[in-house]
Amino acid sequence: MISFLPNPRPVEPRLAPQYHAYLGSHPPVADEPRTQERATALLADAVQWRASDVHIEPASEQTRIRFRIDGVLHDVAEVPNFSGHRLVAYFKIQSQINATAIATPEHGHCRMAAGGTVLELRTTVAPTVNGEMIGIRLLDTQRPLLRLDDLGMKEEDQRHLRTWLEGMQGMLLVCGPVGTGKTSTLYALLHELQKEPRSIVTVEDPVECNLDGITQIEVHVKRGMTFPEAMRAMLRLDPDYLLVGEIRDSESAHVAITAAGSGQTLLSTLHARDAVGAVTTLRNYGLQLWEVAAAIELCVSQRLVRRLCTKCRSGGPPGDEAAHWYGELGLPVPEQIFSSVGCDACGGTGYQGRLGIFEVWRIDAEAREMILRGADDLQLTRHAMAQGMQPLLSDALAKASAGLTSFAEVRILAAEVRRTTGGLALRP
Ligand SMILES: [Zn+2]
Known part of the structure; x- marks a missing residue:
């Protein structure tokens, strides 16, 4: 050869x-x-x-x-x-x-x-x-669980999540493609719940982390414990909180929405492009608009970017290409952007760990009305942003300005987010 x-x-x-x-x-x-x-x-x-x-x-x-x-x-x-x-x-x-x-x-x-x-x-x-x-x-197997404070989520958004957990109703969905840290976010929320004397049952495939004080059911198809079967077992246990590793098909979507619609509190992940995209994904699984409108309370969309190594990062004025990039998005060109060269502390990679980028959509009464009327993603995004939702790309840009991640990482994220949201990433 x-x-x-x-x-x-x-x-x-x-x-x-x-x-x-x-x-x-x-x-x-x-x-x-x-x-x-x-x-x-x-x-x-x-x-x-x-x-x-x-x-x-x-x-x-x-x-x-x-x-x-x-x-x-x-x-x-x-x-x-x-x-x-x-x-x-x-x-x-x-x-x-x-x-x-x-x-x-x-x-x-x-x-x-x-x-x-x-x-x-x-x-x-x-x-x-x-x-x-x-x-x-x-x-x-011995890695400590991430806490809500460790994920990189803004304090205001963390407060929304904690308020929802205390309120105990409806459905919280963490949305994003595969490998964007959705499960870590769910586990961080479980950790918050562990502090309270409440019953929690999970269905996972597989169980990635054993948690004390929580009933975890693992999907095992060969032994007859399919995903829908495990979810039915979970419902029979009648816990305060249900956690479903992933809503992945029509059957699990129907079981989840039934649970959330009957007064139980459900947390799960969903393969949706952004927070409002959860509505479309659930509809594609065959759920009715009224079911979706009645059940969802909070949608978190997330991505991961690499965290700049603090030992070798440096800020400098943006070059022509970066300035052009900001200009194309209609954004003011920042005075400095950050990058890194690699050092012994980061093994030459320039980065140390990852950081979540979040968009948190709280479904208010008007959004529920809009979902019932069949509003599209654009209309829902406009409303959500008017109510204060900060889109993914804004969160990423804020973290880049603070030197937490690099301009290069934000560009990669922006390309993906703009592709999947049809350019809606920054402004409605
Ligand atoms: Zn370094």
Whole structure:
């Protein structure tokens, strides 16, 4: 096979210090022992940098090891294919994947101790032209839950959420695409509820975090516990609060709306492009306008941006391109915009963790009337903003002005938000 392109991505050894230290003291050899030590060092590095995934990808001669950190893949090491192959084989065995199955994609899981915590590994192996590649999703089972204060939500919006939780009625929905932190927000709300002597039942697929004092039901299709079945079980328990991991189809939408319409308090996530988009999504699941209007109380739309490393960030006057970008949106050009160059503290990435970007829509009496009359997204957005809802992009720009995130991150978010909301992102 002819390779025309050199791999353009540089390896960042600062993101895998323990693995590289191990390679230094035990260089890869054809018949290498101690694969377990190599794997453990790699996982410890992944824990240190809060990686959500580890990829081991063979090319023609070298195998690249990558971490996904804050949603972005970084190349952290490159080793000879024989060494990479041993790592793949090791993780396959640990994850109880048939070691001889190399022609088809396989899935497995296991728990491993590394970096001072216990990781749940969800492993996928796929055949490639250069050999097997492996993708490992890492869940830190001992990671502390985020609190409402930690999410990056404005105090005023946090107050709306807390007020709703105290009021105990209707439905709160956290909306956004996959991987935007919706579940973390739900767990943060559960944490608020744990303080009160109230009964809470959840239906999750899977349960990502065990919580004391809360009844958690896990979906298990093979054992007959389907999502709708689990939701019916949840309703029979008649709790004060119901949490549904995700409203994902017509059946779960109907069960959720029935619960919320009959005086129970329900929290869930929904795949909707923005806060008012929840109405459209629920209608697409076959719910009637009056059902939606009666049940929804609060819709939170959210995204994630990377948080600038405070050690290497710097502000400076915007260049022509940035000034043009602000001008196109009809916004005043800020005096300075922030970026970062990467340092030891952030492993050269320029970022440390992520930050939520939020839009919180409180459904008032007039909005309910509008939903009943079949108002479209544009009309609902105009009304919501007239009532004080700050759209996603405004929240992102405010956080960029404060130096919490970079201009580059806001541009990425803006492109996505404007695409999905048809340019409605900033002004109705
Ligand atoms: Zn830095």
